[in-house]
Amino acid sequence: xxxxxxxxxxxxxxxxxxxxxxxxxxxxxxxxxxxxxxxxxxxxxxxxxxxxxxxxxxxxxxxxxxxxxxxxxxxxxxxxxxxxxxxxxxxxxxxxxxxxxxxxxxxxxxxxxxxxxxxxxxxxxxxxxxxxxxxxxxxxxxxxxxxxxxxxxxxxxxxxxxxxxxxxxxxxxxxxxxxxxxxxxxxxxxxxxxxxxxxxxxxxxxxxxxxxxxxxxxxxxxxxxxxxxxxxxxxxxxxxxxxxx
Amino acid sequence: xxxxxxxxxxxxxxxxxxxxxxxxxxxxxxxxxxxxxxxxxxxxxxxxxxxxxxxxxxxxxxxxxxxxxxxxxxxxx
Numbered sequence: 001x002x003x004x005x006x007x008x009x010x011x012x013x014x015x016x017x018x019x020x021x022x023x024x025x026x027x028x029x030x031x032x033x034x035x036x037x038x039x040x041x042x043x044x045x046x047x048x049x050x051x052x053x054x055x056x057x058x059x060x061x062x063x064x065x066x067x068x069x070x071x072x073x074x075x076x077x078x079x080x081x082x083x084x085x086x087x088x089x090x091x092x093x094x095x096x097x098x099x100x101x102x103x104x105x106x107x108x109x110x111x112x113x114x115x116x117x118x119x120x121x122x123x124x125x126x127x128x129x130x131x132x133x134x135x136x137x138x139x140x141x142x143x144x145x146x147x148x149x150x151x152x153x154x155x156x157x158x159x160x161x162x163x164x165x166x167x168x169x170x171x172x173x174x175x176x177x178x179x180x181x182x183x184x185x186x187x188x189x190x191x192x193x194x195x196x197x198x199x200x201x202x203x204x205x206x207x208x209x210x211x212x213x214x215x216x217x218x219x220x221x222x223x224x225x226x227x228x229x230x231x232x233x234x235x236x237x238x239x240x241x242x243x244x245x
Numbered sequence: 246x247x248x249x250x251x252x253x254x255x256x257x258x259x260x261x262x263x264x265x266x267x268x269x270x271x272x273x274x275x276x277x278x279x280x281x282x283x284x285x286x287x288x289x290x291x292x293x294x295x296x297x298x299x300x301x302x303x304x305x306x307x308x309x310x311x312x313x314x315x316x317x318x319x320x321x322x
Binding site: 169170172173 | 286290
Protein backbone atom coordinates (compact mmCIF):
# COMPACT_ATOMS: atom_id res chain seq x y z
CA UNK A 1 0.00 0.00 0.00
CA UNK A 2 0.97 3.64 -0.56
CA UNK A 3 3.47 3.14 -3.35
CA UNK A 4 4.66 6.51 -4.68
CA UNK A 5 7.23 5.17 -7.11
CA UNK A 6 7.65 7.58 -10.01
CA UNK A 7 5.93 10.47 -8.23
CA UNK A 8 7.75 13.70 -7.41
CA UNK A 9 6.91 15.57 -4.23
CA UNK A 10 7.79 19.11 -3.18
CA UNK A 11 7.82 19.59 0.59
CA UNK A 12 8.21 23.04 2.12
CA UNK A 13 9.64 23.48 5.58
CA UNK A 14 11.58 20.26 5.10
CA UNK A 15 14.26 21.49 7.49
CA UNK A 16 11.78 21.33 10.37
CA UNK A 17 10.67 18.37 12.45
CA UNK A 18 7.35 17.65 10.76
CA UNK A 19 8.55 18.57 7.25
CA UNK A 20 11.59 16.33 7.56
CA UNK A 21 9.42 13.41 8.64
CA UNK A 22 7.01 14.03 5.78
CA UNK A 23 9.87 14.04 3.28
CA UNK A 24 11.21 10.80 4.74
CA UNK A 25 7.81 9.11 4.60
CA UNK A 26 7.16 10.09 0.97
CA UNK A 27 10.70 9.16 -0.01
CA UNK A 28 10.35 5.85 1.81
CA UNK A 29 7.26 5.10 -0.29
CA UNK A 30 9.33 5.57 -3.43
CA UNK A 31 8.76 9.23 -4.29
CA UNK A 32 11.42 11.63 -5.48
CA UNK A 33 11.46 14.53 -3.03
CA UNK A 34 12.27 18.23 -3.37
CA UNK A 35 13.30 19.57 0.02
CA UNK A 36 12.54 23.22 0.46
CA UNK A 37 13.29 25.47 3.39
CA UNK A 38 15.15 28.58 4.37
CA UNK A 39 18.13 26.92 6.04
CA UNK A 40 20.26 25.07 3.50
CA UNK A 41 22.37 23.11 5.98
CA UNK A 42 19.66 20.87 7.47
CA UNK A 43 18.23 20.36 3.98
CA UNK A 44 21.60 19.18 2.71
CA UNK A 45 21.91 16.87 5.71
CA UNK A 46 18.47 15.39 5.07
CA UNK A 47 19.20 14.95 1.37
CA UNK A 48 22.45 13.17 2.24
CA UNK A 49 20.56 10.90 4.64
CA UNK A 50 17.94 10.05 2.01
CA UNK A 51 20.51 9.46 -0.73
CA UNK A 52 19.07 9.13 -4.21
CA UNK A 53 15.86 10.83 -5.31
CA UNK A 54 16.36 13.88 -3.07
CA UNK A 55 16.90 17.47 -4.18
CA UNK A 56 17.62 20.55 -2.09
CA UNK A 57 15.56 23.59 -3.14
CA UNK A 58 16.18 26.48 -0.72
CA UNK A 59 13.47 29.13 -0.71
CA UNK A 60 12.53 32.04 1.51
CA UNK A 61 8.74 31.90 1.65
CA UNK A 62 8.43 35.55 2.59
CA UNK A 63 9.98 36.47 -0.78
CA UNK A 64 7.18 36.47 -3.37
CA UNK A 65 9.49 36.15 -6.37
CA UNK A 66 11.34 33.24 -4.80
CA UNK A 67 8.06 31.46 -3.99
CA UNK A 68 6.71 31.96 -7.50
CA UNK A 69 9.94 30.53 -8.93
CA UNK A 70 9.98 27.46 -6.69
CA UNK A 71 7.49 25.20 -8.55
CA UNK A 72 9.45 25.67 -11.77
CA UNK A 73 12.76 24.99 -10.06
CA UNK A 74 11.29 21.87 -8.49
CA UNK A 75 9.90 20.63 -11.81
CA UNK A 76 13.24 21.22 -13.48
CA UNK A 77 15.11 19.35 -10.77
CA UNK A 78 12.72 16.40 -10.41
CA UNK A 79 10.93 16.28 -13.78
CA UNK A 80 7.52 17.25 -12.40
CA UNK A 81 5.68 18.14 -9.23
CA UNK A 82 2.95 15.55 -8.63
CA UNK A 83 2.61 16.07 -4.91
CA UNK A 84 2.86 19.39 -3.07
CA UNK A 85 3.04 19.52 0.70
CA UNK A 86 2.71 23.04 2.10
CA UNK A 87 4.18 22.43 5.49
CA UNK A 88 6.31 25.48 6.19
CA UNK A 89 5.00 27.75 8.87
CA UNK A 90 6.10 30.36 11.34
CA UNK A 91 4.63 31.73 14.54
CA UNK A 92 4.89 35.23 15.93
CA UNK A 93 2.65 35.01 18.95
CA UNK A 94 1.32 38.00 20.79
CA UNK A 95 -1.82 39.01 22.60
CA UNK A 96 -4.31 40.31 20.12
CA UNK A 97 -4.32 43.80 21.61
CA UNK A 98 -0.56 43.99 21.34
CA UNK A 99 -0.18 42.35 17.95
CA UNK A 100 1.56 44.57 15.41
CA UNK A 101 0.65 44.79 11.74
CA UNK A 102 4.03 43.28 11.00
CA UNK A 103 3.42 40.27 13.26
CA UNK A 104 0.07 39.75 11.61
CA UNK A 105 1.28 40.20 8.04
CA UNK A 106 4.42 38.11 8.22
CA UNK A 107 2.50 35.10 9.56
CA UNK A 108 -0.22 35.49 6.91
CA UNK A 109 2.41 35.90 4.17
CA UNK A 110 4.52 32.87 5.03
CA UNK A 111 1.76 30.50 6.16
CA UNK A 112 -1.13 31.38 3.86
CA UNK A 113 -0.05 33.50 0.90
CA UNK A 114 2.92 31.29 0.05
CA UNK A 115 0.57 28.29 0.10
CA UNK A 116 -1.68 30.08 -2.39
CA UNK A 117 1.27 30.88 -4.64
CA UNK A 118 2.69 27.37 -4.58
CA UNK A 119 -0.69 25.73 -5.22
CA UNK A 120 -1.13 28.00 -8.21
CA UNK A 121 2.37 27.30 -9.45
CA UNK A 122 2.03 23.52 -9.51
CA UNK A 123 -1.50 23.44 -10.91
CA UNK A 124 -0.66 23.58 -14.60
CA UNK A 125 1.48 20.46 -14.49
CA UNK A 126 -1.06 18.58 -12.39
CA UNK A 127 -3.91 19.59 -14.71
CA UNK A 128 -2.00 18.33 -17.72
CA UNK A 129 -1.12 15.01 -16.15
CA UNK A 130 -4.64 14.59 -14.72
CA UNK A 131 -3.13 13.61 -11.40
CA UNK A 132 -2.08 15.65 -8.42
CA UNK A 133 -2.01 15.70 -4.66
CA UNK A 134 -1.85 18.81 -2.53
CA UNK A 135 -1.63 18.47 1.21
CA UNK A 136 -1.72 21.66 3.23
CA UNK A 137 -0.50 21.41 6.79
CA UNK A 138 -2.93 23.44 8.84
CA UNK A 139 -3.24 23.24 12.62
CA UNK A 140 -5.70 22.39 15.35
CA UNK A 141 -5.42 26.07 16.21
CA UNK A 142 -7.04 26.93 12.87
CA UNK A 143 -10.18 25.15 14.06
CA UNK A 144 -10.19 25.94 17.77
CA UNK A 145 -8.31 29.23 18.06
CA UNK A 146 -5.64 29.80 20.65
CA UNK A 147 -4.91 32.80 22.85
CA UNK A 148 -1.89 34.71 21.58
CA UNK A 149 -2.15 33.16 18.12
CA UNK A 150 -4.74 35.28 16.33
CA UNK A 151 -2.47 35.60 13.31
CA UNK A 152 -1.46 31.94 13.21
CA UNK A 153 -5.02 30.72 13.72
CA UNK A 154 -6.28 33.00 10.95
CA UNK A 155 -3.63 31.73 8.54
CA UNK A 156 -4.24 28.08 9.41
CA UNK A 157 -8.03 28.42 9.14
CA UNK A 158 -7.47 30.24 5.86
CA UNK A 159 -5.53 27.28 4.51
CA UNK A 160 -8.51 25.01 5.17
CA UNK A 161 -10.99 27.26 3.36
CA UNK A 162 -8.58 27.71 0.49
CA UNK A 163 -7.97 23.96 0.22
CA UNK A 164 -11.69 23.26 0.04
CA UNK A 165 -12.27 25.88 -2.66
CA UNK A 166 -9.41 24.61 -4.77
CA UNK A 167 -10.56 21.02 -4.19
CA UNK A 168 -13.92 21.90 -5.75
CA UNK A 169 -12.30 23.41 -8.81
CA UNK A 170 -9.87 20.65 -9.70
CA UNK A 171 -11.56 17.47 -8.48
CA UNK A 172 -12.65 16.57 -12.02
CA UNK A 173 -9.00 16.59 -13.10
CA UNK A 174 -7.82 13.88 -10.74
CA UNK A 175 -6.30 16.39 -8.35
CA UNK A 176 -7.09 16.24 -4.66
CA UNK A 177 -6.51 19.01 -2.16
CA UNK A 178 -6.65 18.19 1.52
CA UNK A 179 -5.44 19.55 4.81
CA UNK A 180 -3.86 17.89 7.80
CA UNK A 181 -4.38 19.64 11.11
CA UNK A 182 -1.79 18.55 13.67
CA UNK A 183 -2.42 18.98 17.36
CA UNK A 184 0.52 19.31 19.71
CA UNK A 185 3.50 17.63 18.12
CA UNK A 186 6.94 17.39 19.68
CA UNK A 187 9.05 19.71 17.50
CA UNK A 188 11.23 22.78 17.88
CA UNK A 189 8.08 24.91 17.58
CA UNK A 190 6.45 23.33 20.64
CA UNK A 191 9.79 23.09 22.53
CA UNK A 192 9.45 26.82 23.06
CA UNK A 193 6.56 26.21 25.47
CA UNK A 194 7.45 26.18 29.16
CA UNK A 195 6.72 23.21 31.45
CA UNK A 196 3.56 24.77 32.85
CA UNK A 197 2.18 25.33 29.36
CA UNK A 198 3.10 21.80 28.37
CA UNK A 199 1.45 20.15 31.36
CA UNK A 200 -1.61 22.30 30.82
CA UNK A 201 -1.87 21.12 27.26
CA UNK A 202 -1.20 17.51 28.19
CA UNK A 203 -4.27 17.54 30.43
CA UNK A 204 -6.40 18.34 27.41
CA UNK A 205 -5.11 15.49 25.26
CA UNK A 206 -7.03 12.24 25.72
CA UNK A 207 -4.07 10.32 24.34
CA UNK A 208 -2.04 11.76 27.24
CA UNK A 209 1.02 12.62 25.19
CA UNK A 210 2.28 14.85 22.43
CA UNK A 211 2.21 13.49 18.92
CA UNK A 212 5.30 12.66 16.90
CA UNK A 213 6.23 14.14 13.52
CA UNK A 214 5.98 10.60 12.10
CA UNK A 215 2.30 10.49 13.02
CA UNK A 216 1.69 13.59 10.92
CA UNK A 217 3.81 12.20 8.08
CA UNK A 218 1.65 9.06 8.01
CA UNK A 219 -1.45 11.16 7.41
CA UNK A 220 0.30 13.07 4.64
CA UNK A 221 1.49 9.83 3.06
CA UNK A 222 -2.07 8.55 2.92
CA UNK A 223 -3.43 11.75 1.38
CA UNK A 224 -0.61 11.70 -1.20
CA UNK A 225 -1.35 8.17 -2.31
CA UNK A 226 -3.44 6.71 -5.11
CA UNK A 227 -5.54 5.06 -2.42
CA UNK A 228 -6.77 8.51 -1.30
CA UNK A 229 -8.08 9.40 -4.76
CA UNK A 230 -11.68 9.86 -3.50
CA UNK A 231 -10.68 11.96 -0.51
CA UNK A 232 -10.64 15.65 -1.30
CA UNK A 233 -11.46 18.86 0.52
CA UNK A 234 -11.01 16.99 3.77
CA UNK A 235 -9.21 18.05 6.90
CA UNK A 236 -7.59 15.18 8.73
CA UNK A 237 -7.21 16.06 12.40
CA UNK A 238 -4.25 14.32 13.96
CA UNK A 239 -4.31 15.45 17.56
CA UNK A 240 -4.61 12.56 19.99
CA UNK A 241 -8.26 13.38 20.53
CA UNK A 242 -7.57 16.91 21.74
CA UNK A 243 -10.34 18.26 19.51
CA UNK A 244 -12.70 15.78 17.91
CA UNK A 245 -13.86 17.63 14.84
CA UNK B 246 -9.00 28.43 -43.47
CA UNK B 247 -5.68 29.59 -42.12
CA UNK B 248 -3.12 27.28 -40.63
CA UNK B 249 -3.63 28.90 -37.21
CA UNK B 250 -7.37 28.31 -37.36
CA UNK B 251 -6.80 24.66 -38.25
CA UNK B 252 -4.45 24.14 -35.34
CA UNK B 253 -6.78 25.94 -32.91
CA UNK B 254 -9.71 23.87 -34.15
CA UNK B 255 -7.78 20.64 -33.66
CA UNK B 256 -7.05 21.56 -30.03
CA UNK B 257 -10.68 22.51 -29.37
CA UNK B 258 -12.03 19.33 -30.98
CA UNK B 259 -9.64 17.13 -29.03
CA UNK B 260 -10.00 18.89 -25.73
CA UNK B 261 -13.76 19.33 -25.65
CA UNK B 262 -14.58 16.14 -27.61
CA UNK B 263 -16.88 17.98 -30.02
CA UNK B 264 -17.64 17.49 -33.72
CA UNK B 265 -15.43 19.55 -35.99
CA UNK B 266 -18.35 21.22 -37.78
CA UNK B 267 -19.67 22.57 -34.46
CA UNK B 268 -16.52 24.65 -34.08
CA UNK B 269 -17.64 27.71 -36.03
CA UNK B 270 -16.29 31.24 -35.87
CA UNK B 271 -18.96 32.37 -33.43
CA UNK B 272 -19.10 29.17 -31.37
CA UNK B 273 -18.75 29.99 -27.68
CA UNK B 274 -16.62 27.48 -25.79
CA UNK B 275 -18.93 27.55 -22.79
CA UNK B 276 -22.38 28.19 -24.32
CA UNK B 277 -22.07 26.15 -27.53
CA UNK B 278 -19.27 23.64 -27.04
CA UNK B 279 -20.01 22.45 -23.53
CA UNK B 280 -16.84 23.71 -21.86
CA UNK B 281 -16.80 24.48 -18.16
CA UNK B 282 -14.73 27.34 -16.79
CA UNK B 283 -11.80 25.06 -16.06
CA UNK B 284 -11.87 23.77 -19.64
CA UNK B 285 -11.39 27.32 -20.88
CA UNK B 286 -8.32 27.67 -18.66
CA UNK B 287 -6.97 24.43 -20.07
CA UNK B 288 -7.67 25.52 -23.64
CA UNK B 289 -5.69 28.69 -23.08
CA UNK B 290 -2.84 26.59 -21.64
CA UNK B 291 -2.95 24.37 -24.73
CA UNK B 292 -2.93 27.38 -27.07
CA UNK B 293 0.07 28.81 -25.24
CA UNK B 294 2.00 25.61 -25.74
CA UNK B 295 0.97 25.00 -29.34
CA UNK B 296 1.86 28.50 -30.46
CA UNK B 297 4.68 29.33 -28.04
CA UNK B 298 2.95 32.47 -26.81
CA UNK B 299 1.94 33.89 -23.45
CA UNK B 300 -1.72 34.69 -22.96
CA UNK B 301 -2.08 36.91 -19.88
CA UNK B 302 -5.08 36.32 -17.61
CA UNK B 303 -6.89 39.52 -18.61
CA UNK B 304 -6.56 38.60 -22.29
CA UNK B 305 -7.61 35.02 -21.62
CA UNK B 306 -10.89 36.29 -20.21
CA UNK B 307 -11.74 37.93 -23.54
CA UNK B 308 -11.32 34.68 -25.48
CA UNK B 309 -14.86 33.36 -25.42
CA UNK B 310 -15.36 31.94 -28.90
CA UNK B 311 -13.35 30.00 -31.46
CA UNK B 312 -13.13 33.19 -33.52
CA UNK B 313 -11.77 35.14 -30.51
CA UNK B 314 -9.06 32.54 -30.05
CA UNK B 315 -7.97 32.55 -33.67
CA UNK B 316 -7.94 36.34 -33.76
CA UNK B 317 -5.92 36.67 -30.56
CA UNK B 318 -3.39 34.05 -31.58
CA UNK B 319 -3.01 35.46 -35.09
CA UNK B 320 -2.24 38.86 -33.61
CA UNK B 321 0.08 37.48 -30.94
CA UNK B 322 2.18 35.16 -33.04
